[in-house]
Amino acid sequence: MSTVNVDRLLSPVQIGSLLLPNRMIMAPMTRSRAGEGDAATAIVAEYYRQRASAGLIVSEGSQISAQGKGYPRTPGIFTAAQVAGWKQVTDAVHAQGGRIFLQLWHVGRLSHPLVQPDGQLPVAPSAIKPEGELYTAEGLKAYETPRALELEEIPGVVADFRRGAENAKQAGFDGVEIHGANGYLIDQFLRDGTNTRTDAYGGSIENRTRFLKEVVEAVIPVFGADRVGVRLSPIFSGFSMSDSNPQATFGHAAEMLGRHGLAYLHVVQLGEGPFDFLELKRRFGGTYIANGGYDAARAAAALRAGEADLVAFGVPFLANPDLVDRFMHGDALNDADPSTFYQGEERGYTDYPTRERTMATP
Secondary structure, eight states: OOOOOOTTTTSOEEETTEEESSSEEEOOOOOOOOOGGGOOOHHHHHHHHHTTTSSEEEEEEEESSSTTOOSTTOOBSSSHHHHHHHHHHHHHHHHTTOOEEEEEEOOTTSOOTTTSGGGOOOEESSOOOOSSEEEETTEEEEOOOOEEOOGGGHHHHHHHHHHHHHHHHHTTOSEEEEEOOTTSHHHHHHOTTTOOOOSTTSSSHHHHTHHHHHHHHHHHHHHOGGGEEEEEOTTOOGGGOOOSOHHHHHHHHHHHHHTTTOSEEEEEOOSSSOOOHHHHHHHHOSOEEEESSOOHHHHHHHHHTTSOSEEEESHHHHHOTTHHHHHHHTOOOOOOOGGGSSSOSSTTTTOOOOHHHHHHOO
16 A cells, blocks of 8 residues: 555646646557457447546547547548547446547657558658657558648648647547647647758748647637647657757647647656756746656655646556546556557456455455
């Protein structure tokens, strides 16, 4: 039994127009369990239903277009079938008294012609190839050099984000989170290691932030600013991501986002190199969600110190559907099975035991 004081972590908090019963956010996690047509299924609904005690669930990334897809069996939000699939999920979460945002996602260059419509190249701000491989229906394949988006194409991608938000609202989500982190398309625009454009979307920090700004301003009218969040990862270095001055780049982005009155800024605080996250929080000026390997003790300490307003948990929620209850009672956590993180069905997805079930087992 743990003796960590988690009262602050379990206390209610208002974010935008939503009152959350606790400050524990279920982080977005790709699980690759979508069904035919990349639509969420009944098993996906059950997975999220089990975790509805989170203060807020942020869904796994949901591609806003066929072009935005990067991996097999990730759920989309651009067809009627996908909207219907997600409606099962929101209904299940709401029936348990939960709250859920959809994460709007475009992977940019982190895709492959095998995944793209008509075998086309993935798109990116600039034609810079990431190192490494990705999983496809034909096994592991090396990334290919993406095609740089033409200037006249960019408004269409922004419109795809807006349509994704409109579809999320139709599917019953309480709001949306714009995925600007982890090396995907918006992150690729933000950083000078992946954005070498010489037009209005490249060069200066203000120009590199323009795409994110336009996406935010396109999505806000759908839900209202207080139902829109943004996720950033300033020092994430996976997928060959880099920036010459992340403090300046992301500080500018945070300040810009702060002027829009968003529900929150969700920051992945993992990566390489020094970074002043408190300065980022200050420049945003609104509700700040910290993410990055937190346990109950570290999360409680961060809240007490004013380093965060809420804390997001990934793998702990994956392996513990009743994570809130376990923290409340100081109980041990289930161990996660990494071999079941991506793809598969019930095993490692909806079959993790709750503490009540464990206590009832002879």
